[in-house]
Amino acid sequence: MSMPELRSAGTSEVLDETGEAAVSTKIEGRSPWRLAYERLRKDRAAKIALATILVIVLLAILAPVFAKILGHGPNQQFIDIGQNANGGPVPPSGTFWLGTDNNGRDLFVRILYGARISLLVGVLATGISVVLGVLFGLTAGYIGGFVDTVIARFIDVMLSIPFLILAISIAFISGASLWLVIGIIGVLSFTYPARIVRGQVISIKGREFVEAARALGAGPWRIMFVDILPNVMAQVIVYATLLIPLAIVAEASLSFLGVGVPPPTADWGSMINDASGWYQYGYWWFLLFPCLALLITTLAFNIFGDSVRDALDPRGAGIYV
Amino acid sequence: MIRFLLRRVGQSILVLFLSSLVVFGLFFVGPGPSQVARTFAGRLGTAARIAQIKHELHLDQPIYLQYSHWAWNLLHGNFGYDYYKGQSVSAVIAAAAPATISLVIGAAIIWIVYGVFTGVISAVRSRSLMDRALTASALFFFSIPTFVLGLSLIWIFAYKLSPVTTFFPFHGYVSITSDPGAWFQHLILPWFTLALVTAATYTRLTRSSMLEVLGEDYVRTARSKGMSENRLITRHALRAALTPVVTLAGLDIGTSLGGVIIVETLFGVTGLGWTVIQAINVQDEPVILGITILAAAFVVVANLIVDILYAVLDPRVRLY
């Protein structure tokens, strides 16, 4: 199928009209993403927050290295030098940089290993939640009708049963483990992105380019994933950055209540739980440092998430709060 | 409008029914029932004794029959009887409810007042030092996990500030009827723990909502007509800006039963959250079921009320 010879068809007028005849033709598209990235780069709070996150990630990755250097494993109990005369923790010193816990374990090393758990749960659970949320939200929003009603009721049911009760019960029945925690948090929180995505899809599906795609003969799946999804991704990303700290806190709460990652694995929530029986006797470091670790992590993610939202939605349409 | 109401109420009933199925299914799948029977029978329980207990508790019947027993009783207000002490679950709930109610209402008052107040100030003095400080503190309290805040408050107020430590007992609950003073004292720290974390969202929401309203044309018109700023804010802007806040408050109170679990456990406040955790630890199914379905009902009803209020205020919603 060959094209007829090229006619002038106003090509020169086109170039004149846009005044771009002199501009290099190798320009890459300046996508909406690119513009958002530019805005993000100028945000100082975002840069500090991102740097903090990267430091935390780095420390988490390097946890075994620190353990090796210090000669203290995360679950290694130093009964002789790690505990005081009453069997309680020892304060920060040259040997134990942040002190020890009630079992004589190096607090610093444990906190680093705890970071691994928190980050892993945060990212993976959010990933599950977002994937499920997008799938359900897209389907419910685009196909509408009965499917939408079923999904909407399903979401309603999930939202009506308190998360903690469900999570604790499941953990009880199946026995707590890291993967169970990730699964529970991920699956139980898909409702939030699902609702957002659904709302977005409903408002997008009436736009003309969706009609144009149907006129071209595109089937519903192609339209959902190729045409609608890219327009929804911005909101999804904002949500993901805000969901990560929520997942981290959820995991810490579950551990605090005793149904998270089982001991002796180092986990901030369970460390805080342990510490809650000791700090009143003056062992402040045992409580303070895990709490600080948790707080700094969630703060960093929240600040970064806020900045991402501002970068993607500078006019402040204020949909997310 | 009536059609909308009927539809919406029907929807709520459906959701509640489905939730009850899920809740029931969850707690009766798994080792729960057999273990319970075994626990009752004690270490010396024979197989026959275990079977007898199972029969008494209806645990040997097919699931759907058990469900219909339970649901039927529920609709008559009978929540069943707990496995261990034989108390009626409704009595357990009635005993625990005042603590939770005190906790939630007290905290709600604090967080709504504080949240809205700071939000308004932030919006009105947008970009000032005050605004930045309030926004930063909102971000801080939004990020801090509830139990971390609770422990910190306990540490500071109950341990460190020596002269006043005894003023903040940090454990237990005293009912208002027996000793109002002690009731209040025991609840201060739990109130603030719950309220500060929740208030952060309200500050942010009120702030953005207020900013939006203050940018509206009719506000500009009123201002140019010479209306004083205070009057403008309180009489006109606030009303419009508060709609999303009221909605959120309704929903938050609806989900509060689940939200207080950590606070109640931490402070030993013997409310419904604390009770359900104890029940889970010993696998006391009727209590777990009773409180969970109550919580679900709360959420569903709160959603319903909020939706209806919205439809009353904004007729477009009724086009559903």
Added chain:
Amino acid sequence: MATGPVSETDPAPAAAAADGDDVLLRADNLVKYFPIKGTGLFREKEYVHAVDGVSLSIRRGQTFGIVGETGCGKSTLARCVARLYDVTAGRIVFDGRDITKLSQRTMRPLRREIQMIFQDPIGSLNPRRRVGSIIGDPFAIHKLAAGSDRKRRVQELMERVGLNPEHFNRFPAEFSGGQRQRIGVARALAFQPKLIICDEPVSALDVSVQAQVINLLADLQTDFGLTYIFIAHDLSVVRHVSNSIGVMYLGKVTEVAPAEELFTVPRHPYTGALLSAVPVPNPELSDQRQQIILAGDVPSPVAPPSGCRFHPRCPKAAPVCVAEDPPLEPRLGDGPEHPAACHLPMAEGENLADFRPSISAQERVVEVEGSLLPEGAEPEDIADALPARGEGGTP
């Protein structure tokens, strides 16, 4: 179609001289109603009569223009013909084949032969996709080409419509309005369809750019042997691109005529009123004209007037106009290619401003009593014909 730059005086060739005289598209009594959800307890369904009995026939290689005010149903008609909606009643025959009730899946291969160009250059292109990907969509959807082959074809298309092929990776927001319409044209052209429905393709463009796009469409028609349905609300634009023109009012066709004949010998008073509003460059001529200002509001398409729909606003309205809906047939000795739906058509030389309606305001019946469904359509037909729930269709 008139070739060359837009001019005011060239008459377009008569419709009968178009290449081939077989009919590419025929619509028989097309009806499209949209239900309005009942707001009361009583489920009395009301319908918007978007398209209410439209019959057309369009010859190969022709350009058929459709004009009308906003709300007359022309966009709905376009989408019905393109099978983006399911019709409530009536028949569509494309290239000899009845496509009225085909499922979306069966329609898919046919989509390569019927394409659409949309009005809104911003809205009809996905803002988050690159232009090369948008134009390449047809190839991707129907698995016609992939990889570098697809890229090459897309760039050929871009060149063909006057875009720089190097701009392959840009986003729609980086193009001007006229260029975006060219992107839409390129996308529609990818299949080399037989029929392209242009839904107000230049309405959103500046006047200077309109001419360029129209010229482009003209060139493409000659090169590829395309048939166009060209929808617009601006008569002067339609005049120069069409072989024949149909005028629509409130869901019905009021008059069809070869392009120049519509302007020189309009029969329907509505056409007359529209013509009187077309700007004329010559100021003296313009002053001499008397603008016909139509009285009354445009009635709602939910409850159209009885009889002739135009009667509430027609300067020539008479009792027969209230009682009977005039059929679309040739009047006053015209040939078969110039039908009009009017009891009192305009004769040559008549001036509408001289007329006053012979019915009082009270006599104009606005509501239609009884069933609102088209004759012969059972309620089940409507249920079947409404947009399939699986497609997320919107009215």
